[in-house]
Amino acid sequence: MRNAILLFALAVAASACGGPGKPANDDTNPPAQSSASSSTTSEPTSTGAAPSADTSRGIAALQNGDYAAAKSAFEAAIASNARDADAHHYLAVTLEKTNDKAGAEKEYKAALAIKPDLAEAAANLGALYVDAQRWDDAIGVLGPEAKKRADSAPVQFNLALAYAGKGDRDDATRAFDAALKVTPNDPMLLYTYGHTLATWHDGEGAVAKLRAARDAASGQASAGTDRGDLLGSIGHELLLLRAVGDCITSFDKAIAVKDGAQFRTERALCKLASKDDAGATSDLEAAVKADPGYALAHYWLGTRRMAAKKWSEAAKELEAYLKIEPNGPKAKSARAALAVAKRGGRK
Secondary structure, three states: OOOOEOOOOOOOOOOHHHOOOOOEOOOOOOOOOOOOOOOOOOOOOOOOOOOOHHHHHHHHHHHOOOHHHHHHHHHHHHHHOOOOHHHHHHHHHHHHHOOOHHHHHHHHHHHHHHOOOOHHHHHHHHHHHHHOOOHHHHHHHHHHHHHHOOOOHHHHHHHHHHHHHHOOHHHHHHHHHHHHHHOOOOHHHHHHHHHHHHHOOOHHHHHHHHHHHHHHHHOOOOOHHHHHHHHHHHHHHHHHOOOHHHHHHHHHHHHHHOOOHHHHHHHHHHHHHOOOHHHHHHHHHHHHHHOOOOHHHHHHHHHHHHHOOOHHHHHHHHHHHHHHOOOOOOHHHHHHHHHHHHOOOOO
């Protein structure tokens, strides 16, 4: 479901074309500062005390992506003080970053055993469980924490994902709304909520949340590539919902930040749905020029050439698609269309 977002403060918003449903993890900011997450909320200090020298050294290494040094520093901190909740918590973060999920779970639990009200560790442990689709375990950790910490968007967001994964729509809705009350303009939260509403077949509600996510992402002073990816993901959801005008607007904004073949191709499909054949063709031509290896651009441009009865050009594009993806999702229809194009349109 997600690759944990542990350094959101250093690389804003997501994976996003990574997709929805990514649990929010509190990141590696030292406990004397506020801790950012994919829900862009702030958490309190971990222990109320300044971190030890080893813990501070580990935090710096973790923020620099030096996971071996971070692990060594946190382990040294724990060796000096086994009840250093911060060291256990950040060691768990480090272990999760290196894909040691079992070790991370153990350390998050250790941090919570020392300091049960450590919301950062609860949010992250809950996210770990959501990632593993261990819905009941996630709810067991996050439910009690959510009652104590109505102001923690990561806790509420992860709880929403756990309830949604379990199929409990009412409780998921309450948790999503609680997270939005804390961070009403968080684009990733709005996007994920919109996607979830779409899976519940609430098209109207989904479109409303996705519009809000687009507006919030458009106003973000964040890294351009990440913002572009998120806007593209929003556009993709709107394409699936057949919200044509909103889809085009979203891809307009995404392309303004990060142009590319996929975004051009998906905007072309939105334009086709709005009967703008010329605009769609223009986008598809730009897509194959930008990335000749992007198969779907060739397929859809081939269909536009077919519609214009430009048989040789259609055949060229369809052959390009089949060369790149001979067993792709459009392979069967591409072969059928190619046969017609080679016959000059004759049945």
